Structures are given as structure tokens and as C-alpha cells.
Amino acid sequence: MDGWGANLFKLLDPPQHTQLRTLAGGPFAPNAVEALKDTITAVVDELLVDLPEEFDVMERLATPLPVRVLGDMIGIPEKDQEFFTSWSSEIARVLELGAETPQELAEACARAIGQCTEYFLKLLEERRDSGADDLISQLARAEQEIEDMSMAEVAAVCVLLIIPGLDTFANLIGNGAVLFARHPQALAQLAEDPESADGFLDEVLRLEPPTHASWRVAIEPIELHGETIAAGDVVLLILAAANRDERHFPDPDAFSPGVHGRAHLSFGRGIHYCMGDNLSRLMAKEALTGLAKRVSSLKLQDEKIDLKPGIWLHGPAKLPVLTEARPTRQPA
DSSP, X not given: OTTTGGGOGGGOOTTXXXXXXXXXXXXXXXXXXXXXXXXXXXXXXXXXXXOXXXXXXXXXXITHHHHHHHHHXXXXXXXXXXXXXXXXXXXXXXXXTTSOOOHHHHHHHHHHHHHHHHHXXXXXXXXXXXXXXXXXXXXXXXXXHSTXXXXXXXXXXXXXXXXXXXXXXXXXXXXXXXHHHHOHHHHHHHHHOGGGHHHHHHHHHHHSOSBOEEEEEOSSOEEETTEEXXXXXXXXXXXXXXXXXXXXXXXXXXXXXXXXXXXXXXTXXXXXXXXXXXXXXXXXXXXXXXXXXXXXXXXXXXXXXXXXXXXXXXXXXXXXXXXXXXXXXXXX
């Protein structure tokens, strides 16, 4: 993985970061994402058809939904999309950025990065002269459009666009389902009033964010709480802790949909604000609303959640639940 991280535009500063973000950001713009609503709803309906009483939320809904939606959106052939589920779980470990990782897991991560990067290098070469307007084809032309940009760097951008996104999107849906189980009134309210989904989702993002941490490099000395952060120091920011800051959120550990609005930091701030926020919100809203429409009760089969490893990403590795179907309303 030597040098791979340096090629990720999330880790770059302007002007190269600005060029890459502008190039890659079109499909994630609000209007472009809103145009996907019917498609996302249709995928949710397909995934939740004939829902049994017992199932794993991650396996049935949270994991396959972003693979389908994001894969189609950026131009990955449907026959190849299944590869990204396994790659995602391995490559996400690179986000731990220096945390102690067992050798075996580090090797699995490096292997998955190599396989995924090689896949994108081949796909980019195929799309370079295609003239198509999908995101992969646009990025394939970036080598000519952005100075000092190699195809290997473009491939690294492709990996960053889809791999962490798959995990964070899935985590948000899974964390929302956990809160459904622990706060049954939220499940009932969302079924009765789908317009309340925004308030519910923002509280999921605040209380159980899909990404717990981020990091920055100080560009100048900073005095904070009697300590000096020197220029060049790496600073680990625990977003999940900021989201429960009692100075900003009264009763911060309580689940209070609609109370705190979007004051959370779960999508970051500044030039590195999460580019996928609109898509993440729309997918989670459609997934969780679709679930609420179909089940009147959702209970965890094990109150102790089997979480994915690491301090960076936060979500269930698996989430077996027991449900009761919501009675179908008869026309008046």
C-alpha cells in the first residue's frame, strides 16, 4: 500500500483536491441524487419483498442496497458489483490510519486494495475513449484534464469513492435499525408519518454516527485546553464525542428525534465535508421508511451488537432481528 493513501483526494489539499472533487462531485449533487429517488425506492422494495419474520438487516438490506445504487450510479457493471461487498469490508481497515492492526488483517487489506485498484485500472482503460458520461468514464479522462494526475491516482480515487461509501452507507442503515429496536415508538411514528424521516435520521447520525472519527494535519500551531498542537501534528477528531457534547446537546445520550436538527458533525465540515451526504441520507431514509412500512415490531435477537472492528467506522457486522408484519391497511 506504499503511497496509495497519498493518492486519495480525501487526503489532499487544494488545488488538486478541488479539481478532483469538482470532477467527481457531479453525481452526488442534490439534484442528481434526488433524481435517483424512484430507483432507490424500487431497489428497497425488491430487497424487502416477502420479508420473513426473522432476518439479518445487514445481509438483507443495509449491505446490498448501497452496492446496487452506488455501483449503478458510478458505472460499475452489475455482474461485477458483488466483488465490492468483500473488498469493502477489507479495505475499510485502511481508514484506521496507524491504529494497531494484526498482520493477517493488514495483509488482507493490502490484498483487497490491490485487487480493487487493478479492477479499476482495467475498467478505466476500457472507458477512457468511450465518450460515455458515467462517472468512471469521466474519471478515465481526468488523466488528461488534471495536471500531474496518473491513471494509478485516478484508480485510487475510484477506490475511495465506492469502498468507504459502501461501509458508511450500510452502517447508517444498520444503526438506524438498532435504534428502531430500542425505541419502538420511532418505528411506529415513521410508519405513520414518513415526513418525520429527516428528524429521525439526523438523530441516528448524531447518536450513532456511521463514522466515529476523522483526522487532520495542523498547518499552524494551535493552543487548545492548555496544550500546544504543533504545525504538522496529526490530530484525531472523535466526531462521535462531539455529537454528544453536553454544552451543545441537552441530555446528549437521550434519543430525541427532531430536537437537535443537523447540528451534528457526522458528515464533517469544510472542504472535506462528506461528498456523499445527500446520497447517504436518501438511501437511509428510503431503507428505514420501507422497513417501517412493513414491520410493526422489530426486536434484536441479541441485545449485544456484533460491531465491525476498528475505531473509525461504526456499525453492525450482522444484525439478526425478529419482526412482526405490519397489518395491511384496507381501503376506506
